[in-house]
Amino acid sequence: MKSVQLILMIGLTKESGHWNHDFIAYIKKLYQTDDLVMIDIPGTGHYRNEKTPFRIPNIIRKTRERYFPQLNMEKERMLISISLGSMLATEWARQYPDDFQALVIINSSYRKFNRLIHRVQPKAMVSFVKIFLTKNPIRKEENILNLCSNNSSVREHVLPDWLAVNRVRPVMKRNMLRQTIAGAIYKPRRKPKTRLFIIASRHDRLANYRCSIEINRRWGGDLLIIRDPAIGHGIHIDAPELLAEVIHTWYINPKTSASPQTLTIDTRMTDKIFSPHPVG
DSSP, X not given: OOOEEEEEEOOTTOOGGGSOHHHHHHHHHHHTOOOEEEOOOTTSGGGTTSOOOSSXXXXXXXXXXXXXXXXXXXXXXXXXXXXXXXXXXXXXXXXXXXXXXXXXXXXXXXXXXXXXXXXXOHHHHHHHHHHHHOOOHHXXXXXXXXXXXXXXXHHHHHHHHHHHHHHHSOOOHHHHHHHXXXXXXXXXXXXXXXXXXXXXXXXXXXXXXXHHHHHHHHHOSEEEEXXXXXXXXXXXXXXXXXXXXXXXXXXXXXXHHHSOOEEEEOTTXXXXXXXXXXXX
């Protein structure tokens, strides 16, 4: 396997510190590398005091200017992203096609392809309003985690880490709103030229998995639908080892992208991660 640098972009109101520690450990082990770059956009993480631009292309121009010096041009570079992070990653790969050789988008959607009711499912819309109006930081993080994770035992394990991040670098409400608007209005102008892997959870309670199916129908690439009810929007939270394994298996088998296909898995059959099945 060629030496690879991994770049990670996370979703709405989250920062680099919210990536699941187990997921980070698994991908480091699989790729035998510590060469990871975890992105914080303006308004999050180390840049929480900045204003998040209202438009994703503007977010990316500023973010790339900041992080481009960390990209290792001696290696292949794979951009792994989830949710709003995948909209940002798509725009980065679109604007700067030479920055990455592979793009992974997880549980995302685009205004150009997907209906609003699928991009944010009705119950999730209610949850978003509650989250925005909640003043208690502990309750707010609990509500966000409950929306993103389908596994209660995992949530109990992850919540203390999220609360620790929130105590040090909370996201301001103005930036929550700006990021929400940026994601809501984003329409990619064209397909990124990178090798593409689209991953969706069948039981995502935030974004309907049909959004990923439609993106795959329009753009091709490889599509993986995870059907386990215990795995929700935050696949890196609910199934960190599984997510690391399927991304790694896809990456080291480039022939899967030479013949785009729909891929699905049975999480009880790890020896058949890439078994073609019809999507329903």
